[in-house]
Amino acid sequence: MERTALRGRLTWLEAEVVQLVQETARVKTIVFRVPGWTGHLPGQHVDIRLTAEDGYQAQRSYSIANANNNEHVALTVEAVENGEVSPYLVDELVAGDRIELRGPIGGYFVWEPSLGGPLQLIAGGSGLVPLMAMIRSQMSYASPVRTNLVASARSWEELIYRDELEKLSRERDDFDVVYTLTRSQPHGWNGYGRRIDKDLLAASTFAVEEAPLIFVCGPTGFVETAAAIMLELGHQPGGIKTERFGPSGG
């Protein structure tokens, strides 16, 4: 198992909101400028900490959505119903607000150039976020590895980053995306319209002979299914990295 060590102690940094992007009805990307940020690898996450006037604090972890870019850290956050932190981030924050953040965290579910490719990414819902950081990093390199993304979403409207993904797949020979929309499909949709299964992944992912690096991220059930199918298709367990988003408190 490849490892990338983290260095030094992770201290809380002040992060200032510099940009907000509405991705879907309940999902926003929040771009922070973080003086003192030492950079990150795609796939890593941060902890954020909110403090109320009365001293009450809450912490949560969020995946980083952007490629390493000086002091900028972008988080794509889905407002969880009855959540405490995510609705605050999505509905309350405005440019100029400041929160506390520390990271980067996680050195396993990451891609870096020495790992090579091709890169097979499989995303369920907001599990696309850390995988998008990998795609954005790839596209900024002089010699990107071939990258294939299978993205599952409930509907076209709920698919985050769709304009950027469409543009990349049109313009780049080294990037392909396959969508499956599990609950509703636009009129005239000719992509997949069901939950991932063996036939779908066999037809849409790199073959075993290509020895892809496989990253799977999404809700637990999605990740369990996708990882088990990739094993069944003959990929090695050590070549499949997973990150699971529990349906927890938000």
Place this chain on the structure above:
Amino acid sequence: MSLISRGFQRRREVEASPDRVPPGQYVTNDFPVLSAGPTPRISAEEWRFRVTSERGEETTWTWEEFSALPAEAVKVDIHCVTKWSKLDTDWRGVSVDTILKGVGSSAAFATAHSYGGYTTNLPVVDLTGGKAWIAFQYGGQPLAPEHGGPARLLVPHLYFWKSAKWIHRLELRDSDRPGFWESLGYHGYGDPWKEQRYAGD
């Protein structure tokens, strides 16, 4: 002194008395799953559990032999470094004290090894004295593979990454050696009450 977040306030109800929830944690009723790779599927027939001492002596249990060991019911709170805590979880397992009874060892450290290659390190004193189990039931049911079945280590007083899923071997050692997450920037010991999440905390 922490930065005040404009307009932020507590929205969750107070779920439990503060002495049950370590700093930075929130209580969940779900049981989120976190693992670095695919879930290993190990049948009872092929399952083996081994203890290796610092002198290289090895004791092995088959599933049948392990099942014959005295087990106990355990109700504990668990705390994941990803911020969720789950209170009053019900397990059934064999105390590590029972496991180590017949093993001659004075080692101070241990590394738990899992099917699938995961490792984590702990001091032996944190595994003994009624503080740790090899658990094989959760909520009255056989432990599901995604939660570490057939059997996982259960060390509830430390962050839950120390409770290695799919445990296969307990390696007793004279020296400490960082495990999987401990080599990737996570804390070597992982006391939730001291909020030892990452190296240097």
